[in-house]
Amino acid sequence: MSARVTVLFDPRGAHIPPDGDAAAGRESATVEELVSALRHAQEPLRGVPLDDLLGLLDAAAQEWIRPGHPVAAVIAEIGAGFLPLWLRRANLERVCDAALRGNRAAADGFVPISPGSPRLHRAQPRGLLVHWVAGNVPVLGMISVVQGLLSKNANLIKVSHQQGGVFPFFLEALSRVQYLRSDGATIQGSILTDAVRAVYASREDAAAARALSLAADVRIAWGGREAVESIMNLPRRFGTEDIVFGPKTSLAVIGAESLGEEAAARRVARRAAQDAAALDQRGCNSPHTLFVERGGAVPPARFAALLSEELAALSQRLPPPALNVPEAYRILGWRAEYDMRGEAWYGEGVTWSVFYAEDDHGLAAPCYGRTLFVRPVDDVFQVPLLCSIHTQTAGVAVGERRLALAEALTARGIERCTEIGAMSVYDNPWDGMYPIDRMVRWVGA
Amino acid sequence: MSAIDELLKIPPYRTSPGQHDELFRRAVSESIRHHCAGCPPFARWYRRQGADPQAPVEDLARLPFLPVTAFKRMRLESVESGAVVRLLKSSATSLQTPSSVALDAITRDRQMRALAILMCDLIGTRRRPFIVLDAPPQGNAAGSDVELSARAAGMRGYLMMATETHYVMQPGRDGPVLDIPRLREVLRELVTRQVPVCLLAYTYMLFRHAVEPLERERLRFELPAGSFVLHFGGWKRLEAQAVSRDRFNAGVARVFTMNGAPQATIHGAMQGTTHAPPIRDIYGFTEQLGVIYPDDGFGVRLTPVYSEVIVRDPFTLRPLEPRGCAPGAPGLLQFITPLPHSYPGVSLLLDDVGRIISRDVGTRFEVQGRARGAEIRGCGDTLPERVYEVRS
Numbered sequence: 094m095s096a097r098v099t100v101l102f103d104p105r106g107a108h109i110p111p112d113g114d115a116a117a118g119r120e121s122a123t124v125e126e127l128v129s130a131l132r133h134a135q136e137p138l139r140g141v142p143l144d145d146l147l148g149l150l151d152a153a154a155q156e157w158i159r160p161g162h163p164v165a166a167v168i169a170e171i172g173a174g175f176l177p178l179w180l181r182r183a184n185l186e187r188v189c190d191a192a193l194r195g196n197r198a199a200a201d202g203f204v205p206i207s208p209g210s211p212r213l214h215r216a217q218p219r220g221l222l223v224h225w226v227a228g229n230v231p232v233l234g235m236i237s238v239v240q241g242l243l244s245k246n247a248n249l250i251k252v253s254h255q256q257g258g259v260f261p262f263f264l265e266a267l268s269r270v271q272y273l274r275s276d277g278a279t280i281q282g283s284i285l286t287d288a289v290r291a292v293y294a295s296r297e298d299a300a301a302a303r304a305l306s307l308a309a310d311v312r313i314a315w316g317g318r319e320a321v322e323s324i325m326n327l328p329r330r331f332g333t334e335d336i337v338f339g340p341k342t343s344l345a346v347i348g349a350e351s352l353g354e355e356a357a358a359r360r361v362a363r364r365a366a367q368d369a370a371a372l373d374q375r376g377c378n379s380p381h382t383l384f385v386e387r388g389g390a391v392p393p394a395r396f397a398a399l400l401s402e403e404l405a406a407l408s409q410r411l412p413p414p415a416l417n418v419p420e421a422y423r424i425l426g427w428r429a430e431y432d433m434r435g436e437a438w439y440g441e442g443v444t445w446s447v448f449y450a451e452d453d454h455g456l457a458a459p460c461y462g463r464t465l466f467v468r469p470v471d472d473v474f475q476v477p478l479l480c481s482i483h484t485q486t487a488g489v490a491v492g493e494r495r496l497a498l499a500e501a502l503t504a505r506g507i508e509r510c511t512e513i514g515a516m517s518v519y520d521n522p523w524d525g526m527y528p529i530d531r532m533v534r535w536v537g538a
Numbered sequence: 539m540s541a542i543d544e545l546l547k548i549p550p551y552r553t554s555p556g557q558h559d560e561l562f563r564r565a566v567s568e569s570i571r572h573h574c575a576g577c578p579p580f581a582r583w584y585r586r587q588g589a590d591p592q593a594p595v596e597d598l599a600r601l602p603f604l605p606v607t608a609f610k611r612m613r614l615e616s617v618e619s620g621a622v623v624r625l626l627k628s629s630a631t632s633l634q635t636p637s638s639v640a641l642d643a644i645t646r647d648r649q650m651r652a653l654a655i656l657m658c659d660l661i662g663t664r665r666r667p668f669i670v671l672d673a674p675p676q677g678n679a680a681g682s683d684v685e686l687s688a689r690a691a692g693m694r695g696y697l698m699m700a701t702e703t704h705y706v707m708q709p710g711r712d713g714p715v716l717d718i719p720r721l722r723e724v725l726r727e728l729v730t731r732q733v734p735v736c737l738l739a740y741t742y743m744l745f746r747h748a749v750e751p752l753e754r755e756r757l758r759f760e761l762p763a764g765s766f767v768l769h770f771g772g773w774k775r776l777e778a779q780a781v782s783r784d785r786f787n788a789g790v791a792r793v794f795t796m797n798g799a800p801q802a803t804i805h806g807a808m809q810g811t812t813h814a815p816p817i818r819d820i821y822g823f824t825e826q827l828g829v830i831y832p833d834d835g836f837g838v839r840l841t842p843v844y845s846e847v848i849v850r851d852p853f854t855l856r857p858l859e860p861r862g863c864a865p866g867a868p869g870l871l872q873f874i875t876p877l878p879h880s881y882p883g884v885s886l887l888l889d890d891v892g893r894i895i896s897r898d899v900g901t902r903f904e905v906q907g908r909a910r911g912a913e914i915r916g917c918g919d920t921l922p923e924r925v926y927e928v929r930s
Contacts, residue, residue, distance in 0.1 A: 415853060416853065417910075418852045418870070418889075418891065418909035418910065419889065419909050419910065421852045421853055422605065422607075422852065422870065422887075422889045422909055423607075425605045425855075425887065426605040426607035426608065426611065428605075429583055429604055429605050429607075429608045429611075430608065430611045430612060432582065432583040432586045432587075433579035433580070433582055433583045433608070433612060433614075434579060434612070437586070441854075441855075442853055442854040442855055443852070443853050443855070
């Protein structure tokens, strides 16, 4: 346990700027030291009523949407506009209730197993959660940490080299938040963030990876296939729980009833464009393929054209972040192919692309860079046949067939069916679970 | 006579700024018209770039560029399939599928002529013995009569300059193995005859299967006076081992002693300076076979009259030109040549990154290697094979 890691956030604050290089951090500590400090910091957190924690996060949400607030600027920059909404009290109360058997008071003490039951249960924190956060979507990692804190666990976050400064930035901002309780008491954000450390270790540092894994009571992995597999292959203590988010791909299904007139089709296209721009298609909940049913007044090819107009307009307002060169080149290849055998719409430079061909079928491999493949289907119920455990979210616009389609999609592996436009909104259940439920031990009395 | 044929009749390198530029643009226009007439998908693509196939090409920087992966994705041909005499298969690098390029007799003839002219400029008109650091081709290893791997095709092109060919490697379980007794025997005989030779090899194989083992064994071989080394095939695998050009050249010079200044051995436009080693790295690619870009010993290359290169910003796609004496910024390389007749390889964008050094007399440029980027692997990163086929 003497492996050293670079400390990017601790109770003294963030040690790198939001756009800083995680590998350049100068503070370091052994994993053993960090674990010891975190287990100590967890004790005061255990004693704080859940309501106070919700109040703090709600205060953060309100503060972070104020124009000119530095956090608001970063949220806009990384396309994480849903985060403040997700942090609002009403939402988090629902999240906690759903995960804690309908009664969030179970996080604070024993409550009846069911109304009127003499049997009591409560949710005890599991202890130390170690989060491995994907570099491309640090904000999703923020969501697992917040749930770790609401379940009153200590949290050790191993950030990725990429965007390694984002997480410490958010944590420092959270530590400064104050919540004024109705009885006049002020609750400091540091009660939450004292139980958090953000660290970095090189991918090649096997000793650090092993130490982090062995320290965990719960291992939480976000990321691509290689990253998640390598984390899951690390040694762990007996009884350690694993929560894996990803890797998966997502899609959208648009029924003929949503294509009855051009204005309605355009509204759906606008929302689909927003889904693609949020997280810039890096998330497992980001759409890459849009299945459009034939038979509506607006045919699939026309829908693709409308989508291209909406994506162009959105990319004007919200320019995409830079891709890497191989990704940009891959997109150029798709553009050439569809210019030759189908239809391609794209902006100047590699900013967004929409592709369509009458004979395309199946799911497209994620291409990123706001690249959407529109594929015609005769019947939206053909889409479930393409789904598997590797597909996560389906944004649907199918009118009254929504529940029937959701049945079929989820039976084949889809884990969330949302309205188009809400695909990027983190909600519960997620990846087939209520995460807080997996972060606690249910104990009886 | 067509402008393309005219090009193949003039000296391969310019001697004054702008020389032959008008002829080159005419040849490119001719090529565009031909491919648009013969390859409907290409014509469709070309028009969708806002270009008119019938309009003469005035500004090469505005010529649409086809990503070379198009040849991996689709079979693009500008002649009837009966006219195809060879199908070249490139290595599968950027995508999992190899590139497929159909050659007709016209393309093959143009490529061979261009290659012969450029090789003569490089090594002189006198043919000489070639020592090939590879195993001799066996059976179908080089491909069938019609189908040919780009590797075999590349090697075959250079060997037309050989008076005799000596393969000095044997196939081994983990790749070719240097046959040291055979190399020693071949060189002893050539040194005795005082015949300068060309040592020819794939860049990676030369280093990995010859230089490194010989260095380990502390062996060195003297090449006949006036000999030189040509290598080709790219640096991708050596980059992965962090082998620099300096390390490469030093290693080659350590195990193969070459007497004679480069001027005595390397001819023509790519002689380089008196300090340049007699080791030349040749850049080229399957989709524009025949046009080769030997370096000057230090990685700088020069476009012949058959081609032009433009460097594009990978994100804005705008050209990146030198400013004054300063080289241009690095970007994706676009190569333009009117030589391909059977497939629309006239203006191709590669996923290799390079930069323009100058455009004084011809274009001097560097190739910096395959485009790389930070691996962005998010929770949306599923295995390609797990997201099913892309089209019917």
